[in-house]
Amino acid sequence: MSEPIPFVNYLVLGNDPHLVANECTSCSARFFDRRNACAGCSGTDFQSVDIPTQGVVRTFTIVSFAAPGIEVPFVSAIVDCGGTSVRTNIVNIEASADHVKLGMPVKLTTFPIGKDEEGVEAINFGFEPAA
Numbered sequence: 001m002s003e004p005i006p007f008v009n010y011l012v013l014g015n016d017p018h019l020v021a022n023e024c025t026s027c028s029a030r031f032f033d034r035r036n037a038c039a040g041c042s043g044t045d046f047q048s049v050d051i052p053t054q055g056v057v058r059t060f061t062i063v064s065f066a067a068p069g070i071e072v073p074f075v076s077a078i079v080d081c082g083g084t085s086v087r088t089n090i091v092n093i094e095a096s097a098d099h100v101k102l103g104m105p106v107k108l109t110t111f112p113i114g115k116d117e118e119g120v121e122a123i124n125f126g127f128e129p130a131a
Helices: none
Strands: 018-024 046-051 054-063 074-081 084-090 105-115 121-129
Touching: 054 084
Parallel strands: 084 121
Antiparallel strands: 018 046, 054 074, 054 105, 074 084, 105 121
């Protein structure tokens, strides 16, 4: 059986799933995807930093229309994880403004999103209420 693979390269799986960002060594700006230069200061040196797995919802929207095959409604949000903004979905909660609130504490979670023709499972991340 093949090991599951992360859906995005900045998700680390295992016993302690977490996100890893590229941090500019000059200005400390953080980015999740590969960068040739920092958007903040044009620096070109980066170091990997682990992102906290707990955060708070800073903004969100309820998505009601999506591409075919995408189940709606769902909650798209920006979560502040110790000063790092993470674009994500809020999962394991009813997708309504009655249930999702600004400032709501959330925590990282992972879940399978499918398998390829060889049976390799892809794992994605989201954030869920931190009860």
